[in-house]
Amino acid sequence: MKKLKWYAVILAGLLAVTALAGCSSKSQETLNLYSWADNFDMDVIKKFEDENNVKVNYAIFANNEELLAKIKAGGSEYDLIQPSDYMVASMIKQDLLAELDLKNIPNFKNVADRFKNPEFDPGNKHSIIYTSGVTGIAYNTKYVKEPITSWADLWSEKYKGKVLLLEDNREVIGMALKKAGKSNSTTNEADINAAVDDLRKLVPHVLAFDTDSIKQKMMQEEGWIGTLWSGDAAYVKAENPDVEYVVPKEGGTIWSDNYAIPKGAKNKALAEKFINFMLDPENSAKNYESIGYSDPNTAAKSFHSKEYNDNKMINLSEDELGRTEWLLDVGDKIQLYDRLWTELKSGR
Amino acid sequence: MNKRSFGVLAPVVLWLSFFMVIPMLAVIFVSFMQRDNLGNIVWTFSLDNYARFFEPLYLGIYWDTIWLSVLTTVFCLLLSYPLAYYMTTLGPKAQKFWLIGITVPFWINFLIRTYAWIILLRTQGVVNSLLMDIGLISEPLQMLYTQGAVLLGMVYTFIPYMVLPIYVSLEQMDKRLLEASSDLGASRWRSFWHITLPQTKSGMMTGSVLVFVTTTGMFVVADILGGAKSQMISNIIQNQFLGARDWPFGSALSVIFVISSLVIIGLFNRALRSSYDSSKEAKA
Numbered sequence: 001m002k003k004l005k006w007y008a009v010i011l012a013g014l015l016a017v018t019a020l021a022g023c024s025s026k027s028q029e030t031l032n033l034y035s036w037a038d039n040f041d042m043d044v045i046k047k048f049e050d051e052n053n054v055k056v057n058y059a060i061f062a063n064n065e066e067l068l069a070k071i072k073a074g075g076s077e078y079d080l081i082q083p084s085d086y087m088v089a090s091m092i093k094q095d096l097l098a099e100l101d102l103k104n105i106p107n108f109k110n111v112a113d114r115f116k117n118p119e120f121d122p123g124n125k126h127s128i129i130y131t132s133g134v135t136g137i138a139y140n141t142k143y144v145k146e147p148i149t150s151w152a153d154l155w156s157e158k159y160k161g162k163v164l165l166l167e168d169n170r171e172v173i174g175m176a177l178k179k180a181g182k183s184n185s186t187t188n189e190a191d192i193n194a195a196v197d198d199l200r201k202l203v204p205h206v207l208a209f210d211t212d213s214i215k216q217k218m219m220q221e222e223g224w225i226g227t228l229w230s231g232d233a234a235y236v237k238a239e240n241p242d243v244e245y246v247v248p249k250e251g252g253t254i255w256s257d258n259y260a261i262p263k264g265a266k267n268k269a270l271a272e273k274f275i276n277f278m279l280d281p282e283n284s285a286k287n288y289e290s291i292g293y294s295d296p297n298t299a300a301k302s303f304h305s306k307e308y309n310d311n312k313m314i315n316l317s318e319d320e321l322g323r324t325e326w327l328l329d330v331g332d333k334i335q336l337y338d339r340l341w342t343e344l345k346s347g348r
Numbered sequence: 349m350n351k352r353s354f355g356v357l358a359p360v361v362l363w364l365s366f367f368m369v370i371p372m373l374a375v376i377f378v379s380f381m382q383r384d385n386l387g388n389i390v391w392t393f394s395l396d397n398y399a400r401f402f403e404p405l406y407l408g409i410y411w412d413t414i415w416l417s418v419l420t421t422v423f424c425l426l427l428s429y430p431l432a433y434y435m436t437t438l439g440p441k442a443q444k445f446w447l448i449g450i451t452v453p454f455w456i457n458f459l460i461r462t463y464a465w466i467i468l469l470r471t472q473g474v475v476n477s478l479l480m481d482i483g484l485i486s487e488p489l490q491m492l493y494t495q496g497a498v499l500l501g502m503v504y505t506f507i508p509y510m511v512l513p514i515y516v517s518l519e520q521m522d523k524r525l526l527e528a529s530s531d532l533g534a535s536r537w538r539s540f541w542h543i544t545l546p547q548t549k550s551g552m553m554t555g556s557v558l559v560f561v562t563t564t565g566m567f568v569v570a571d572i573l574g575g576a577k578s579q580m581i582s583n584i585i586q587n588q589f590l591g592a593r594d595w596p597f598g599s600a601l602s603v604i605f606v607i608s609s610l611v612i613i614g615l616f617n618r619a620l621r622s623s624y625d626s627s628k629e630a631k632a
Contacts, residue, residue: 065590068387094386161490167576169591208493208575222470222492332385338592339405346409346579 029054031270034061034070035082036257039130041290048277054270071096076264080271085256088127089120089329097126098261104272107279110299114318115256119326128275131231131293132256134316134324135171136247138218138228138236151179151248154225160205164217164226167209169341170327171253172199175227178250178325185328189336196340203344218243229255231293234313245313251323372606379599387593397600406584406601413581417563420502421510424559425552427503428510432551433544435511436518447515450508458505462572465501466492469573493575501569506562510555517551518544550620557616561609581605 029052033040037060045056059078061067064087071081071091083091091097102108108116108128115129139148144159154163165172174184176195186192207223208214215232217223219240228236233245259275261268277283285303288295294314301309309315330337379397382390400406435446453461468474471488479485491497521544529539567582576583581601588598 063590065593090386094388167571206575206577208577210576220470220472334385334387334592335594338587338594342409342579342584342587343405345577346405346412348405348408 029267029270031056031080031267031274032059032078033057033080033274034059034067034078035080036060037062039082039257039291041287043290044278044283044287047283048274051277052270052273056274071262076262076266078262079265079267080274081260081262082130082257083127083260085118085120085254085258086327086329088258088260091260092121092126093329096263098263098265098268099125100128100261100275101272104269105276105279107276110279110281110284110297112296112298114321115296118256119328121258127258127260128279129296130257130259130278131288131291132254132296133229133231133294134247134320135166135175135227135229135253135255136233136245136320137225138233138243138245139225140218140221140223140240140242141244142221142242143224148225148244148246149249151175151250153248154227155202155205159225162207162222162224163202163205164214164223164228165202165206165209166214166227167211169337170330171227172209173337173341174253174327176202178248178252181250184253184325185330187330187333189333192333192336192340196344199344203347209345230313230316234311235292237313247316247320247323249323251325253327254321254324255327375599375602378596379603381596383594383596387595389595394596397597398604400597401601401604406581409579409584410581412578413564416499416502416580417560419499420506420563421556421560423499423503424507424510425556428507428514428555429552432511432514432518435515450511454508459568459572462501462505462569465497465504465573469497492573493577495574495578498570498574498578501573502563502566505566505569506559509558509562513554513558514548514551517548517554521547553616553620557613560612564609565605 031054033056035058040058045058048054049056061070064084067081067083068087068091071078072094088097102124105128108124111129115132117123118127118129121127137148137151137154143162146153146156146158170184173192173195176199177184177186177191180191180195180198182188182191182195208217210217214223214226214228215236218226218228218236221240228245230245230247233243236243237245259271259278261271265271278287279297281297281299282303284295284297284300288297288300289304289308292314294316295304378389380393380395382392382394382396384390401410435443438446466473469491470476471490471492473492475491476485476488480488525543525547526539529543530536534542564580565582567580567586570576570578570580570583582605585598585601585605588594588601592598
């Protein structure tokens with residue numbers, strides 16, 4: 001998840017203190033896990049600790065860039081990290097990740113084929129998917145009466161002042177690129193400029209840009225329509241049944257959070273053991289049921305509740321997943337994306 | 349510096365050099381470097397980052413930031429002065445009550461206080477519901493995610509920084525001057541204009557510097573109450589360190605920001621000194 005949670009920062013501080021306090025028990029092996037806030041079911045982690053007589057230190061970061069900075073400064077502190085898709089690619093390029101030994105992770109076979117061998121890490125050499133989601137359109141049927149099928153619907157005059165957009169240049173410019181039938185990760189300057197010109201017409205309709213609490217804005221009916229991650233949409237729908245979600249016909253951006261092991265990790269074998277444990281169908285079902293994100297584990301399906309399996313926003317259809325695209329690293333063009341985004345938002 | 353004072357000062361000096369001087373030097377150093385396309389810092393000297401600030405895009409955002417800070421300072425001043433003045437007219441117990449009333453909200457986390465404004469201002473919020481119930485409006489007003497909401501949030505956040513220094517300067521004022529002026533037949537308004545106001549200039553100046561400088565660095569309010577629709581210079585700096593992964597440009601912006609804040613504080617200080625001098629003359 002790319003969520004920047006404010007309290008995560010505070011929690012990270014608290015956890016750092018408890019991590020220090022935990023240093024005294026040296027007899028136990030320790031797995032240093034560095035991940036997003038609330039990303040695991042603590043009971044499942046407890047089970048892993050008990051079964052293997054180890055201790056799991058769960059430290060928290062708020063965004064991929066924070067993770068990157070920490071790993072660059074000395075990644076050996078952590079045994080297991082959870083970078084998002086594009087960050088996996090970036091870390092591989094900077095030679096920060098250790099190669100996984102898939103022999104130690106036999107449960108890897110349970111991962112859905114769709115999520116094996118991703119573009120950002122061919123052959124799963126350095127990463128295994130943990131969870132994923134798709135950016136689509138969420139809309140409130142109380143106010144939005146027309147069927148929503150296309151990104152172009154966001155531009156409709158009817159929703160002026162009620163449109164919500166993610167606070168993220170790649171997501172939003174990528175969305176406009178998809179609308180125009182281009183790749184969301186294009187490095188063609190003319191295409192990027194055209195997409196931004198299109199967005200200049202949308203920005204006056206925008207109520208707010210938000211990533212952390214865009215869910216709340218949708219739930220409380222501040223916004224009528226907007227870009228939302230599928231997982232967040234599931235969360236909103238549970239609180240406000242009027243909200244629907246669609247992956248537009250032009251396709252949307254898919255993201256994932258992944259398991260990876262930093263180079264020089266002290267306890268690589270234990271980290272692989274943990275990944276394997278989490279990919280066990282029963283553990284997997286219990287974990288994802290609790291955190292509410294998509295489970296890429298096909299063998300876990302029969303262990304999940306009917307409610308979870310029936311949730312269309314957690315379990316996107318093959319058809320919907322088929323029209324998604326990863327955000328890939330755009331190299332130097334990130335400067336152009338950043339600049340155009342600044343122009344767009346400051347109305348210049 | 350003798351030995352004993354060195355012993356006392358050493359912890360502070362060490363603290364400041366580790367957590368202030370060295371990081372600042374690092375920022376200044378990085379601001380003259382370049383980046384590669386993975387966001388790593390490349391150690392070659394360059395002035396490009398500073399040149400980039402002078403593009404109309406960034407200058408414009410800087411100007412917007414300054415303008416919002418000026419507005420915030422002026423509104424804080426206009427609201428705080430009467431309050432501080434009123435407080436000094438009260439008995440000691442009532443004064444204590446007001447002082448506590450102004451400082452207690454500070455014990456609550458700033459983010460929570462800002463989010464509380466959302467509950468008040470949103471379309472289904474307290475204010476809209478109230479106005480609709482008493483029939484003043486039929487459709488909810490869009491108050492949240494506007495420039496007005498940002499200004500409101502800023503003024504709300506920074507008012508105590510203005511009230512307290514003004515209150516202190518009013519308290520310390522020589523009250524005999526007012527008695528003298530009324531003995532000489534001046535109206536209350538005239539006494540206020542010619543005695544109270546000049547005498548409390550230092551309090552207003554201190555409050556203004558505190559409010560102005562902190563507002564220019566504040567971006568959370570614009571994000572939460574403004575719906576992140578306007579960019580302040582701090583947003584740009586934050587972006588450079590996160591999404592854009594351009595630490596050298598972010599550092600250059602930070603350096604420019606620190607220097608311009610220092611210049612503003614310097615100007616205020618000079619104005620303050622001349623106001624002290626003029627008040628001394630008035631006493632003589």
